[in-house]
Amino acid sequence: MVVQLRNAASLPTPGDHVVVVVPEAFLTGVGARRIAYARMAVPETVGFATVPELWTDATGGLDEARCREHVLADGGVNRYEPPRTPAERAIVALWQEILAFPGVGVLDDFIEAGGDSVSALRLIDAVREGFGVDLTLADLMDHPTVRDLAAEISTRGPA
Structure with a gap:
């Protein structure tokens, strides 16, 4: 249909x-x-x-x-594809809070979901606090989906 x-x-x-x-x-x-x-x-x-x-x-x-x-x-x-890993679930929760958008899936793009420079900085701070990983704005643009970002964070480990 x-x-x-x-x-x-x-x-x-x-x-x-x-x-x-x-x-x-x-x-x-x-x-x-x-x-x-x-x-x-x-x-x-x-x-x-x-x-x-x-x-x-x-x-x-x-x-x-x-x-x-x-x-x-x-x-x-x-x-819509739901999060499967703990990292994906944590990032989805961050996006939902920061973007005030309840329907975040792992394939969604941060900018398309309503992200801007201010929300990107808030996300970078939240990732640093929650995962102990330092990201840059360029990292976020290079890994724009929840799935990509979770994979990148997993490869880096705590700072």
Whole structure:
């Protein structure tokens, strides 16, 4: 099932396996998930994808087949993936606190999830305090996802 995120009626029912498509000019996949969180708890069965435009069929409705084809060809589904390791869980908790975003997954990008220079500095301080690892802004940009950052922190160990 492919749905267009445009109003409450278009939101999936919990338990559905869906891909929510959003025009690229509108939002990133993470941004779409932020909107969906305001309306419902997003289960792991929901993925998000951006498309260049919302294609319509002959009746003016969403051309689900074309959207599905684009998403499958592009591999552009932004799925929530929960943390699996203690380091990933700790970093997710830090991001959720610092970014005030409850839906952080291990594949999310720090900047796309709402991070900026101030929140990056707060995260660097929190990592130093929680893990005993010194990071720089460049380190955070080089390892922008929870999974990448957890792996980098694990290789460094305490400072």
